[in-house]
Amino acid sequence: MKPSVAIIGTRGYPSYYGGFETAVRKLAPFLADEGWDVTVYGRKGATRDDDSSRDTRVKSRLTNGLETVSLSTLTYGLTACLDAAWRKPDVALVMNVANGYWLPILWARGIPTLVNVDGIEWDRDKWGRVAKLVFRLGAKMTSKFGTRMVYDAEAIGQRWAKEFGVDGDFIPYGGEGSPLLPIEPGLEPRKYVLMVARFVPENTVPEFMAAAERLAIDHDVVIVGSSGYGGELEERVSDLASDNPKIHWLGHVSNDARLLSLWQHAGVYFHGHSVGGTNPALVQAMAVGAPVVARDTIYNREVLEDAGIFTSPSPTDIIDNVSRLISDPMKQDELSSRAMARAREHYTWEAVCALYEQSLLRLVLQAKETMPK
Template identity: 65%
Template sequence: MRKIAPALADAGWDVTVYGRDGSTRDDDPDRDPRVRTRITGGVETKSVSTLSYGFTAVLDAVRRRPDAVLVMNVANGFWLPLLSLRGIPSLVNVDGIEWERAKWGALAKFVFKSGARFTARFGTRLVGDAREIVRRWNSEFGRDAVFIPYGGEEPGDLPVEEGLQHRRYVLAVARFVPENTISEFIDAARLVAEEHDVVIVGSSGYGGEFDERVERLAAESDRVTWLGHVSDDKRLLALWQHAGAYFHGHSVGGTNPALVQAMLCGAPIVARDTVYNREVLEASGEFVQPEPGAIAQALSDLLSDPARQESLSTSARDRARQHYTWEGVCRRYEEELASLVDSRRSWVREP
């Protein structure tokens, strides 16, 4: 919502964003003063946090009765009947196929799948961030969805991270969960680091096996740097911009925001071979199976081929400029919301 809400305000909308305590700050320099925020209550636990905050936000919206509501995530699908009963149209971004993520247990997967069924039944209009997501929703739930991907921004020239060299290091940016091919990449990084620098950005957020393995690898090899979570956007953009090979191991979900941003930074990309990554990259990336030896070979080969690096960098940036900019994404959201409001007004006017 950091990009969509201000864009809607630019288009003349009166925008309110719901959040939880601590999610926004009055002194945030990136906060758009035209966008109102409303904080509602909820239960801060991993299992019910999204459900509880979504419920209180929907209750508040039902009372205020906006012209339309943009809903993110099918976990909020349980509360869509409340909006429907109130005559408030909803535009629902269904996000990824959450019930297939390895990080969730059986109960969480059941909740997400049930929320998806509610979304399919009660969402006024659905948004899929990848064409494959749109296809899945049509085949599994019998619902059509409009395709609107995620976007990114093209940075200007940024400095190389101290201690690194342009196009001479491997970069990985990911949350440490199994479906992001983290285990396989750690083993591959050990092989790559015999000859090349490796930079790893991310963590599990709560410690655990993957964090311990990366910490141990960084301690054993002076070619491996683990930065953990990087909150400085410019620093992260610079790491993508100067990488010699960026490994993108995400295997579920639709259009991945990190992949799109890496493309706009001109990173030469080696991606896990999935239908989603192929849809986004097409011919502007290399694809590899989730096996440590294959990953290491693909990354090392790319680091040793400057011509291929620049070819992939140029084609990835050009493709993202054409299909994955925030300007185009925000315009599509505004068009869909305006269409929903017009449809509602036409229905209300009918005798």
């Protein structure tokens, strides 16, 4: 029997909310297969009890918190860490530096922690000055009280080494291939433009919406995502979809097969994320062969290399790059093949999960070595 692990900082298991949740959906059953005792902390109402993908070997523990934009991560992280400290697993996998404030609770109980630091949250436009300070202080607490960091991009690791003087393990996100799936009704293969993103400014959502009005003159434009809390960007895309029958807003899509189909048949997948690291949506799009136009960032270049086209975030440049690619079937096929090959070589869930297990097991062994004889 291998050790016990508590996974803290996601909405629960199985959840389809974001990248952390996707990783946990893959990792928790993998660890159970390898003999680990796995507990995933979550929130009430964030998962479905009747979800057929649920692995019954994975334990779920729900704690309380405040469901608000600014306090949900902090409050649910606190209650999860308190519960985990009482139960005392052999190791904890903690997601998000906002939970760095609560790492001293686990540290005081002698529980080693592997912390996925995510992106550079204090660079995100969606946060105000106070929130950015909160995240940066959380990162400092993480660097002091976290046992080992996980960076999902090499560039993130370099940033942490420079700003906080700590190293860690590079573990990206994974993707998985798929047999050919039926296309979304009303769309034609390689004839539509797709964006999949949470509605926050740093994902280039406002600029893409401006570009979508022009692109939709000649092509269908499919937008997947939401803010999760309503707001101006949701109102804007709702208005666009109401005014133009070629703009399709699908909201948040939790059905994996439907998302894979959308990426698989897209003429262009526009990826506008700018401040994360290795983005799970990008990796999954690559794995099923979506031709990609990505915002030109150090992170997107690290993941794509020569398997995509890069653009500035201006609506004019987005229109130009997307229009050229969707009108060039040979280029679409070329980028599709390159993306799938790169995903198979560098970004598979099997390899990602194995790296997480190695890192977790290393911390458990180190903790045993330092215990008093």
